[in-house]
Amino acid sequence: MTQTASDFDTAIHTCVRGFYEAARKDALIGPVFEGTIRDWDAHLKTMDDFWASALLGVERYKSAPFPPHLKLDMTQAHFDRWRDLWTPAATAHLPEPLRSKAISMGEHMSHCWGRAYVAMKEQMAV
Helix, strand or coil, X not given: CXXXXXXXXXXXXXXXXXXXXXXXXXXXXXXXXXXHCCCHXXXXXXXXXXXXXXXXXXXXXXXXXXXXXXXXXXXXXXXXHHHHHHHHHHHHHCCCCHHHHHHHHHHHHHHHHXXXXXXXXXXXXX
16 A cells, blocks of 8 residues: 555654653653643644654745754753654654654754753853
8 A cells, every 4th residue: 555645744643642642741851841832732733844844855844943942951861761752653653664764863863952952051051
């Protein structure tokens, strides 16, 4: 059976919601999300657009994803936990080849964003 763009969009939508369902309940990153996000419907739509852009190459997300995170108080452990929740959500909800790409991107984002975030927060504190 051939997957359509609509099937991939539906899978991304389901994956994003599965991830956030787990993340909102998580002891480490849940409070960050719950303390920051006021309009969950809008945030989830933005995340759908981000992941569709990243995984499908469509131009639906047009913002810079890193800067809003600089307002938050996080450590590398937060980024690692995000990855630890993202991987099973992607595994459960995304078909190949999206699954592998999403997991790889999650690994990269956790590592690179975490390191950059910690370094920038340290510089901002000086």
